[in-house]
Amino acid sequence: MSKSSAFATLPGALPGLMMDRPLLVTPLLEFAAQYHGDTEIISRSVEGPIHRITYAGLWTRTQKLAHTLVALGIKPGDRVATLAWNHWRHIELYFAVAGIGAICHTINPRLSGDQMKYIIDHAEDKLLFFDLTFADAVAANCKGSPSLKARIALSDAAHKPANPVLADVLMYEDLLAAQPDLYDFPEFDENTAASLCYTSGTTGHPKGVLYSHRALTLHSYAVCTTATMGLSVHDRALPVVPMFHVNAWGLPYAAPMSGCSLVMPGAKLDGPSLFDLMDTENVTCSQGVPTVWMGLLAAMRDKGRKPKALTRVLVGGAAVSEMLIDAFEKEFGVEVNHAWGMTEMTPLGVVNTLKPRFLKQTRAEQMPQKLKQGRAIFGVDLRIVDEDGKALPHDGKSAGHLQVRGPWIVKQYLKGGESPLTADGWFDTGDIATLDPDGYMQITDRAKDVIKSGGEWISSVDLENAALGHPKIAQAAVIGMPHEKWLERPLLICVANGPDKPTLDEVNEYLVSKVPKWWLPDAIAFVEAIPLGATGKIQKTKLREQFKDFAFKSTP
Ligand code: AMP
Numbered sequence: 001m002s003k004s005s006a007f008a009t010l011p012g013a014l015p016g017l018m019m020d021r022p023l024l025v026t027p028l029l030e031f032a033a034q035y036h037g038d039t040e041i042i043s044r045s046v047e048g049p050i051h052r053i054t055y056a057g058l059w060t061r062t063q064k065l066a067h068t069l070v071a072l073g074i075k076p077g078d079r080v081a082t083l084a085w086n087h088w089r090h091i092e093l094y095f096a097v098a099g100i101g102a103i104c105h106t107i108n109p110r111l112s113g114d115q116m117k118y119i120i121d122h123a124e125d126k127l128l129f130f131d132l133t134f135a136d137a138v139a140a141n142c143k144g145s146p147s148l149k150a151r152i153a154l155s156d157a158a159h160k161p162a163n164p165v166l167a168d169v170l171m172y173e174d175l176l177a178a179q180p181d182l183y184d185f186p187e188f189d190e191n192t193a194a195s196l197c198y199t200s201g202t203t204g205h206p207k208g209v210l211y212s213h214r215a216l217t218l219h220s221y222a223v224c225t226t227a228t229m230g231l232s233v234h235d236r237a238l239p240v241v242p243m244f245h246v247n248a249w250g251l252p253y254a255a256p257m258s259g260c261s262l263v264m265p266g267a268k269l270d271g272p273s274l275f276d277l278m279d280t281e282n283v284t285c286s287q288g289v290p291t292v293w294m295g296l297l298a299a300m301r302d303k304g305r306k307p308k309a310l311t312r313v314l315v316g317g318a319a320v321s322e323m324l325i326d327a328f329e330k331e332f333g334v335e336v337n338h339a340w341g342m343t344e345m346t347p348l349g350v351v352n353t354l355k356p357r358f359l360k361q362t363r364a365e366q367m368p369q370k371l372k373q374g375r376a377i378f379g380v381d382l383r384i385v386d387e388d389g390k391a392l393p394h395d396g397k398s399a400g401h402l403q404v405r406g407p408w409i410v411k412q413y414l415k416g417g418e419s420p421l422t423a424d425g426w427f428d429t430g431d432i433a434t435l436d437p438d439g440y441m442q443i444t445d446r447a448k449d450v451i452k453s454g455g456e457w458i459s460s461v462d463l464e465n466a467a468l469g470h471p472k473i474a475q476a477a478v479i480g481m482p483h484e485k486w487l488e489r490p491l492l493i494c495v496a497n498g499p500d501k502p503t504l505d506e507v508n509e510y511l512v513s514k515v516p517k518w519w520l521p522d523a524i525a526f527v528e529a530i531p532l533g534a535t536g537k538i539q540k541t542k543l544r545e546q547f548k549d550f551a552f553k554s555t556p
Helices: 026-035 055-071 088-099 113-123 132-141 172-177 213-224 251-258 271-280 290-303 322-332 363-371 460-468 504-511 540-546
Strands: 040-044 050-054 079-083 103-106 125-130 150-153 193-198 208-212 236-239 261-264 285-288 312-315 335-341 348-351 374-376 381-385 400-405 427-435 440-446 451-453 456-458 473-483 487-496 523-526
Touching (some): 026 088, 040 088, 055 172, 079 088, 079 113, 079 132, 088 103, 088 251, 113 132, 113 193, 113 208, 150 172, 193 213, 208 213, 213 251, 236 271, 251 261, 290 312, 290 322, 322 335, 348 440, 451 473, 451 487, 460 487, 504 523
Parallel strands (some): 040 261, 079 103, 125 150, 236 261, 285 312, 312 335, 487 523
Antiparallel strands (some): 335 348, 374 440, 400 427, 451 456
16 A cells, blocks of 8 residues: 555545555566566576576576675665566566665666766666676776675676776676575565666657556556556566567566566567577567567568567557568557657557457558557546647647656656746656547647647658658658748658658658648658667657758759
């Protein structure tokens, strides 16, 4: 039960007579060890070989790690950083750190050196556990931080990094080997922080989101329902989404809750490597961003088949295209579920599963619904509001600022100043969206990326997705550029699919049947590569900087 409830007791109401047991995350692993003790966690290790361990084995090692942390001086509230891929040792860290009341701070290794240093100092991390892959980054960026007491490489003595700057590094396996098998984990308030993840920070400094045990546990229940990922004891899930990006969408917690087996890809996230691991380990479901699925699609086409047990993939982080859904579902019989969420939401917000009446439709009729980000789930309240904060109708047409509320949604950032919430307690996602009467939400843009043309909004995301269907375009980004008559008009920036670059007229001829005519880009430009941030999202701030001197030739 929440001890710090902000809600009043109604006069005359009777308190329920149920036990006051806290919702803590470490018992999730203990449960799996007890009742799914022989279920496997299979990982592609950073050292090379495939590694296999059961939930029972993982639980013993987690207890040894808890002893190790205490021996290294870690106390409740301390932050313990990780710079690691998806594998069994990273799972041990999730549960051991949180189990002793400390906080597992997962750092995104794709951050720049300055950003990495900034968040280590901001979080005041005491320890840093890192994969051998990141030894050079640690040597370059993770020194001189006043809070850091020790750095530990996630491997054994045989793999000690040779870099002399890392001479003082401790080796994980050596530390664990010296510790006893049993640890008596304490029970404490479920509102205690368990993990920390910084936002991708495309503007300003990244901000720390501090997840509580309660939020992570409730979120795990949501992940297991069939309205979302439907994780079950029959599944073997392969989260491609990294454990440093919003707790791998909650899978390391939800899998032990459901008894699902985990297959962890380590550092190899390319299509052929994922195909092989999925195929040999009979993976049934997998979760990741669209670019990952493009890689797997190429590998499936290469082999002429899907990984043999794969039935469904969850796509989030960026909008999924019709082409990708069709290729997976029609060519290979693998169901695609679109999903949306964010770091501030632990991260699950909506997932697209079709209600019965849509199942009676033809594929073509279903597609607009499948392309929406997903359907409301219990635990995440959604609303859309206009510029003045006035609620807009859920008619599937009115687009407004998407705001959310719920027990696994941020209320304040770590060391944050002003509350990020609205006066009436909602969190503004920064996304622009529609909501339909069935509860399906569709993102039309980021608030800061929407193109304001003559008082109307043009969705840069929709334009990008439409442009991506053109055979001569490999990658596309759309930004609004100043325009003397319309205030802003769209500039389409592309990476061409080969030497033959399409003209603006050619592209617009293709787009005219797909988007409103007044949305058609006024200019097209080609670049070698579209800049992507640490979580794979297009960095429009960089593009705006790159094209700051651009001017439309004539008023259309
Ligand atoms: P992050 O906190 O890095 O996970 O980023 C969250 C943001 O990613 C959201 O606010 C959206 O702008 C974007 N996003 C996540 N999922 C989707 C999706 N399925 N379609 C479009 N944008 C998405």
